[in-house]
Amino acid sequence: MAQVTLNNNEVDIVIGALHSDLKSFLNEWKPIFSRFHLIIVKDPDLKEELQIPQGFSVAVYSKSDIERVVGSSSAGLFSGYACRYFGFLVSRKKYVVCVDDDCVPAKDNAGNIVDPVAQHIVNLKTPATPFFFNTLYDPFRKGADFVRGYPFSLRTGVDCALSCGLWLNLADLDAPTQALKPQQRNSRYVDAVLTVPVRSMMPVSGINIAFNREAIGPALVPALKLSGEGKFRWETVEDIWSGMCVKVICDHLALGVKSGLPYVWRTERGNPVESLKKEWEGVKLMEEVVPFFQSVRFSQLATTAEACVLEMAKTVKEQLGKVDPMFSRAAEAMEEWVKLWKSVGSS
Amino acid sequence: MAASSSVKPVPLLKDELDIVIPTIRNLDFLEMWRPFFEQYHLIIVQDGDPSKTIKVPEGFDYELYNRNDINRILGPKASCISFKDSACRCFGYMVSKKKYIYTIDDDCFVAKDPTGKDINALEQHIKNLLSPSTPHFFNTLYDPYRDGADFVRGYPFSLREGVPTAVSHGLWLNIPDYDAPTQLVKPHERNTRYVDAVLTIPKGTLFPMCGMNLAFDRELIGPAMYFGLMGDGQPIGRYDDMWAGWCIKVICDHLGLGVKTGLPYIWHSKASNPFVNLKKEYKGIFWQEDIIPFFQSATLPKECTSVQKCYIELSKQVKEKLGPIDPYFVKLADAMVTWIEAWDELNTPSDANSAKKANGALPAAAK
Numbered sequence: 165m166a167q168v169t170l171n172n173n174e175v176d177i178v179i180g181a182l183h184s185d186l187k188s189f190l191n192e193w194k195p196i197f198s199r200f201h202l203i204i205v206k207d208p209d210l211k212e213e214l215q216i217p218q219g220f221s222v223a224v225y226s227k228s229d230i231e232r233v234v235g236s237s238s239a240g241l242f243s244g245y246a247c248r249y250f251g252f253l254v255s256r257k258k259y260v261v262c263v264d265d266d267c268v269p270a271k272d273n274a275g276n277i278v279d280p281v282a283q284h285i286v287n288l289k290t291p292a293t294p295f296f297f298n299t300l301y302d303p304f305r306k307g308a309d310f311v312r313g314y315p316f317s318l319r320t321g322v323d324c325a326l327s328c329g330l331w332l333n334l335a336d337l338d339a340p341t342q343a344l345k346p347q348q349r350n351s352r353y354v355d356a357v358l359t360v361p362v363r364s365m366m367p368v369s370g371i372n373i374a375f376n377r378e379a380i381g382p383a384l385v386p387a388l389k390l391s392g393e394g395k396f397r398w399e400t401v402e403d404i405w406s407g408m409c410v411k412v413i414c415d416h417l418a419l420g421v422k423s424g425l426p427y428v429w430r431t432e433r434g435n436p437v438e439s440l441k442k443e444w445e446g447v448k449l450m451e452e453v454v455p456f457f458q459s460v461r462f463s464q465l466a467t468t469a470e471a472c473v474l475e476m477a478k479t480v481k482e483q484l485g486k487v488d489p490m491f492s493r494a495a496e497a498m499e500e501w502v503k504l505w506k507s508v509g510s511s
Numbered sequence: 512m513a514a515s516s517s518v519k520p521v522p523l524l525k526d527e528l529d530i531v532i533p534t535i536r537n538l539d540f541l542e543m544w545r546p547f548f549e550q551y552h553l554i555i556v557q558d559g560d561p562s563k564t565i566k567v568p569e570g571f572d573y574e575l576y577n578r579n580d581i582n583r584i585l586g587p588k589a590s591c592i593s594f595k596d597s598a599c600r601c602f603g604y605m606v607s608k609k610k611y612i613y614t615i616d617d618d619c620f621v622a623k624d625p626t627g628k629d630i631n632a633l634e635q636h637i638k639n640l641l642s643p644s645t646p647h648f649f650n651t652l653y654d655p656y657r658d659g660a661d662f663v664r665g666y667p668f669s670l671r672e673g674v675p676t677a678v679s680h681g682l683w684l685n686i687p688d689y690d691a692p693t694q695l696v697k698p699h700e701r702n703t704r705y706v707d708a709v710l711t712i713p714k715g716t717l718f719p720m721c722g723m724n725l726a727f728d729r730e731l732i733g734p735a736m737y738f739g740l741m742g743d744g745q746p747i748g749r750y751d752d753m754w755a756g757w758c759i760k761v762i763c764d765h766l767g768l769g770v771k772t773g774l775p776y777i778w779h780s781k782a783s784n785p786f787v788n789l790k791k792e793y794k795g796i797f798w799q800e801d802i803i804p805f806f807q808s809a810t811l812p813k814e815c816t817s818v819q820k821c822y823i824e825l826s827k828q829v830k831e832k833l834g835p836i837d838p839y840f841v842k843l844a845d846a847m848v849t850w851i852e853a854w855d856e857l858n859t860p861s862d863a864n865s866a867k868k869a870n871g872a873l874p875a876a877a878k
Contacts, residue, residue: 273625296716296717296718296719296803297712297716297717297718297772298718298719299680299682299688299718299719299721299772300682300687300702301706305704307700307701307702307703307704308687308702308704309687309689309693309697309700310689310690310693311687311688311689311690311719311721312688312689312690312693312719312721312749312753312792313690313719313720313721313750313752313753313756313799314690314719315799315800315803316796316799316800317800318803328651330651330652335652335661335663336651336663336664337661337662337663337664338662338663338664338665338666341661341662341664345661348659348661349659350652350659350660351659352659352660352707353707354653354706354707354708355704355705355706355707356704356706356708360649360713361649361712361713361715361716362716363713363715363716364648364649364713364714364715364716365647365648365649366648366649366650366651367648367649367650367651367663367664367665367666368651368665369651369663369664369665397664398664401665403665404664404665407665423649423651447668450665450666450667450668451667451668451669454648454667454669454670
């Protein structure tokens with residue numbers, strides 16, 4: 165299989181800063197991140213100044229920058245964890261890698277430090293195979309291939325637009341689950357990357373992702389904001405909503421979504437029992453959206469990510485708006501986002 | 512709050528599970544499996560020359576069927592059972608009286624996990640079959656029912672009960688299950704990657720099902736596990752398990768049953784001759800380009816509420832849509848119907864004691 169080259173100039177690393185002190189976080193990542201350009205977006209609600217160590221090529225955006233670029237009315241799209249979407253908007257690179265600020269490098273089963281940027285880029289630069297499941301997982305990995313019975317016409321695959329990584333230590337469990345199992349830690353390193361099949365829905369966690377910005381940038385939408393949204397992952401569903409939109413859009417545009425490697429090590433933060441009260445809202449909303457996403461369809465005219473988002477926004481408003489006003493607001497946010505993408509996001 | 516996950520012992524199911532093994536050579540490989548298989552009843556399906564005696568290692572409780580037995584038991588319906596191809600193993604599924612089947616090839620041995628420990632493949636398959644599947648929504652942490660795993664944030668709670676698991680598809684270390692062209696291009700490639708995951712194949716997604724290391728719930732999906740017409744007198748080979756895999760997946764999706772893949776691994780020791788394989792697979796490589804779209808778009812009407820009804824309906828669609836490609840598919844569609852007729856005949860309670868005497872059963876050796 166062709167070698168994948170990792171070109172520094174093709175990648176931006178976007179970090180949404182929900183903590184002000186990024187010194188230990190960035191120092192842990194220095195060996196891996198320092199060759200790339202970083203975009204750090206500070207949560208507009210964070211009062212303290214960011215502390216960023218030396219040795220990085222970095223552009224920092226705070227509340228005033230966000231307001232200057234998108235206007236103060238649109239700035240509301242980017243509060244809390246959604247601040248990183250501003251980074252996606254202003255990036256001009258082909259690939260964006262995004263990791264939460266409470267994650268550090270993980271080690272694989274052999275004890276080697278995992279370079280998630282390299283793995284994400286390999287995932288994005290090798291084809292995805294969404295139309296037929298390969299039982300040996302990613303057929304383009306060294307030492308693997310398509311198995312007997314895999315149709316030859318489907319072996320070229322499609323472009324991979326989204327790479328969803330995983331987490332050791334604190335997995336991305338919801339609050340009720342983590343509250344029930346407070347000692348549970350994810351220690352299982354599953355050495356696989358696989359394409360999530362077409363039409364299959366999945367919860368895309370925003371904690372450790374990478375995407376082809378040119379292919380689907382506009383489809384990662386900062387849209388669904390819980391009224392009680394908080395500063396812990398347990399208190400958000402913005403990435404879940406965004407991920408479900410991206411998946412159906414990728415399915416429509418015949419682009420692939422991969423899941424699995426790379427792992428990051430996610431550290432302790434927050435109290436799931438405390439977050440239970442807030443997350444309940446998100447849990448309820450998820451129940452409404454499943455039938456919607458199962459049946460969402462796009463017209464033949466929707467040939468770009470932007471067009472898909474606009475069509476979706478309309479359907480969300482029509483079908484989900486009456487279920488909960490939060491969805492109407494999400495639909496409006498999606499339309500606003502596409503406008504911003506057209507004015508700010510394209511050079 | 513107590514957080515220790517109580518690891519319950521996996522039930523042996525020794526009176527509820529049969530191990531079906533097709534063989535044409537010998538069963539020496541069973542020695543290595545003895546600690547794991549000895550407590551189970553084996554159904555040996557002897558392919559090839561029925562006058563040859565297959566020696567079964569001492570101490571195993573088994574029933575053995577050769578071609579003469581198959582002909583005697585099924586009469587004219589024996590035409591649906593392949594000859595000179597491991598596809599004949601599905602006869603074992605038909606005559607079994609147990610709820611679960613595990614089938615394994617006679618060149619598959621016990622593998623070791625990364626810690627060096629022998630893998631009890633059967634135990635893992637049982638775990639897979641006894642825990643639910645989750646075909647309606649993909650869980651990024653794979654099987655949520657495994658120790659140390661769970662559903663991730665965003666996974667709808669209404670889908671967390673899962674559905675019953677009908678099939679557990681295991682994998683292989685060492686010689687991977689490649690087709691002939693791939694074997695020819697990469698004769699030395701060995702699968703050394705132990706992927707510590709079990710996952711549900713999503714609804715609506717097809718996969719290549721390999722029969723080398725496979726377990727299933729016979730009561731849930733048995734009649735759909737027909738391994739087709741292969742081998743002697745047939746234009747195709749090495750597509751038996753593939754055919755069954757496409758059929759069972761469409762039917763499982765329709766009936767709301769789950770199919771898992773991943774662990775357990777076995778050690779596949781023998782690489783078959785790629786040139787021989789190419790001859791067998793040749794037509795299949797072309798035909799599968801039409802077969803796959805057929806299965807991908809196959810729908811079953813609501814009235815098909817049993818596996819048998821689903822399968823008969825599928826056979827009609829095979830005849831209608833694939834028949835035009837080659838007369839083989841017309842034959843295959845008819846064989847699918849014959850299979851169901853034979854299955855129902857052998858598996859209705861009143862016929863339980865009809866003459867299905869095996870060859871070489873050792874009732875006294877049961878442990």
